[in-house]
Amino acid sequence: MLFNSYIFVFIFFPVCLIGYYSLVHWQKQSLAQLFLIAMSFWFYGYFQVNYLLIMLFSIALNYTFHRLLSHPVSRMYSQCLLALAVAANLGILFYFKYYDFFIANINAAFGSSFVLRHIILPLGISFFTFQQIGFLVDTYRGEVRNCSLRPYVLFVVFFPQLIAGPIVNQSEMLPQFERMTEKRFDWEKFARGFFLFVMGMFKKVILADTFGAGVDFGYANLDMLGRMDAILLIVFYSLQLYFDFSGYCDMARGIGSMLGIEIPENFRSPYRAVNIVDFWKRWHITLNRFFTRYLYIPLGGNRKGMARMYGNLLLIFLLSGLWHGAGWNYIVWGMLHGILYVMTRWWQEQQRRLERRRLDAGREWHLPFKMTWVSRILLFAYIGIAWVYFRAESIAQANGLLMIALHGKMQKLSMELAECFRLDELWYVLKVLHLDAMAYSRYILMFFMLAVGICLAMFSKNAAEIANRIKGKTVTAVLTGIVFVWCILSFSGVSTFLYFNF
C-alpha cells in the first residue's frame, strides 16, 4: 500500500488511528502493539501476499538468532553465531537482489550460460534486512537482550518505515513501543505530524511525480535531446529523487508523529550541503548511520591510520552503491561519491592542520559566504552527475546522457519535455493570466516547477523545520487542507492513449 493512495488515506490510516488510540486509551499496551503489527501486515501484504511470507521468514530467523545471542556461552560462540546470522541475512538479500546480477557477470566473464532467474525483489527487503542485522549486532554487543517477540516484530514491520526507511535503530524504537500507553494524546504533536505528512505528500505527488514525468520522457528519448535538455534532465532527476525520497520519509515521520511515535530524521536539506561530507550528514542519514555504526567503526574507522580510513570509506561507498541496486551503474555511483568523499576528507585534514597553524599564529579564517554558495552549486552539479549513473539503466546510457550534456547540439528546448510539466491546474492559471498565448508559454511551467524545486531544495527550510514552527493558525490550517485535497485529487488520472494505431 502506498501512503499516496485512496485506500491509505480514507480507510487504512483512519482505521489505524481509531483502533490504536482506542487501545491506548484503554491501557491495552500489548493489544496496541498487536494491532499495529496486524495493520503493518495488511499494509505490506497489500502489495503482494507472497512478500509477507518472505518477511515473516526473515523475522522468524532473526528472532531465533536474537534469542540465541541473548545467552552468550562464550565470546567465540557469539562471534560465530553473529557471523552466521549476518551471512544468512546477506544470503537472503543476495538471492533476491543480486543473484541475477552475479550470474550475468559470471556469464559475461567466463562465457558460461547459467540461467537468470528474474526474481522479483520483495519490497523493502534491503531496509528490513539491514534493520535486523543492526538489531543482531546490538544484541551481540549487549545493548539489547531477550527482547519479547511482539516488540521485536513491531520494530521490524512498523508500517511507516517498513518499505523505504528510515532504517531505525532498536534503541530509539523499542522504548517507545514499551511506553505506548504511558503517554497522553498530544494534539500539538498530532497536528505537526499531520502537517508534515501533507508536506511530504505534496513533495511526492505534486513535485516528485511531475519531475518524474519529465525524467522518464527524457531517458526514454535521449536521441532527441539537445545539450540544454540533457542538462535540465540531470537537474530534474536530482530534484525528483530528493522530493520523492524525502517526501516519503516526511510522510513516514508525520504518520509516526500522529501515532505518538518518533521516527528519526532521514533528510536535512541535503542540497544545502557545502561539501560531500556534509551531504552525507544530510542525505539518507539513517543509512549513513548504519554503515558508520556497523561497518566503518568495526573496520577500524579512523583509528588505524589515514590510509586505512580512506580504504574503509571507499569500501562503504562501494557497498552503499550495491545496497541501492544490483548493477554496475550503482557501483559507479557509489564510487563517484566515495572518491570525492575521500578527497574531501583529505582536504579537510589539510585545512585542519593549516587552521591549527593559523590559530597558533593568532589568525582566524572562515570560508567566505560567496564561496559557500559556489561550493554548494559545484557539489549540486557533481551529485547531479553521479545521479545520472543512479537513474540510468546502464553505464552506457549514463555516459550517453553526459556526452549529450557536454557535446550535444545547441537546439531549441524540447517541447515534449516541457509538456511533461503541464499540470492542468497551473496551466489554467496561465490561461487566466493570458500567458498561454505567449510564444514560449509551453516552457513557462517547466521553468516554474524548476524554480520552485530549486528554491525548496536549496533555499527554503525543510518540511520538518516548517512543521516544527507552525503555530496552529487558521490560515495555515486551511492551506494545509487545500494542499492535502490537491494531492488526493492527483492520486488518480484519466488514461489517454493514442488511438490511431492498431
Next chain:
Amino acid sequence: MDSFKKFFVISMMTVIVLLSCVAGLVIWVDPFFYYHAPHEEFPYLVDNQLSQNPGMARHMQYDSVILGSSMTVNFNTHWFADLLGLDTIKLNYSGAYPKDQANIMEHIFASENDVEAVFLGIDVMTYTGGVDETKYPIPEYLYNDSHGNDVQYLLNKDVLLNYILRPIADPEKTDLATVYESWWTDEYYNKQWVMHNYEPPLPIEEETPSDAYLNSVEENLAVNIVPYIEDNPDTVFYIFFPPYSILYWNDVICENHLEATMAEYQDIAEKMLAHENVRLFFFPNEEWIVTDLDNYADYTHYHRDINYYMTQCFADGTCEVSSAEEMKQALLEMRLLIEKFDFEELFAGEY
C-alpha cells in the same frame, strides 16, 4: 480549544468540504455518464473511449451501435438515421481487441435500450491474440457496478479539470454524431503522404501455416462475440471486414501469412454466417477503394467518404456475403486483385 486541535479540525473540515464539493460536482455533472444520462444543458466533452463508452452505453438512448476499431471512428451517425432510419451511437475503441468489444457489448445489452442493430467491424489481425486481452488497461472502476472503487472517479483531478471545469470555461459540446473522429483532415488523404510514411516490413522466409490463426480466432469468437449474437436474436448484427489499402496486403505478403490470413477471413465468415441474425459485409475486395491510395491516410485508415459508402452498402445490401461459397468467391477476387496489382510500379515512385 487547544490551538493545535483547532488547527487539525479546521484542516479536516477544509478537506471534507472541498472533497464533498468535488465529489458532488462529479456526481451531478457525471462527465463519464457513470451514474446517469447527460444533462441537456451541460456542454459535455466526449473524447475518451476507454472512460466514456461504458457510461454512454448504459445511460444514453439509442437503438443501434457502431462498434469496432479506428476503422469505424469516421462513421457519422446521421448517415445511419438517413439511410437506415436508426438512432445510432458510436462506441468504438480504436485498436480494439475482441475482449474490448465484449466489454462494451456487456454494457449495451444490460442497458434499457432496445437494440435493433449492431454494426461491428472486424479487424482480423486483432482476433489472433488471447481472449482476455484488451488493447489498453481499462479503468475498472468505470466498468463494474461496484461503487467501492468509485473514489477514483469522484476524486480525480483530470475528471474535475478537463471534463467539468474546462467545458464550463470553454463550452463546445461534443457532437456525438462525429465523436472520436480521426484527427486526419482531408489533406492527409493522398498517395504521396501515405507512401512517404509507409515502411514495408522485413520479408519473412518461413510461411505461416494456413491454420495458424484458427484456434485463437475461434476461441475469440466463441468467448467474446458469439454469446452476444446468440443471446440477442432480435438484434441484427451487421458484421463487416473493413477495406484496408493494398499496402496492407503487401505487409501480409512480406510477412508471409497470406494463406493464414485468407483462412482466417473464411473461418470468421463461416462462424458468423451460422447465425440468422448476422448480415456479413466484405469490403476488402472493393478494387476502386483499396488500390487508390488517395482514399487513405496510412496503409489501413480510409477517408470518411468510404465510411459513407459502407453505410450505403449496409442499407442496400451491396458487398453483402450470404454464404460460405460467396465468401470463398470474394476471397478469390481478393487474391486476383493482389496478384494483378503492380507493386513494383507503386514502390518505384518518388515519395
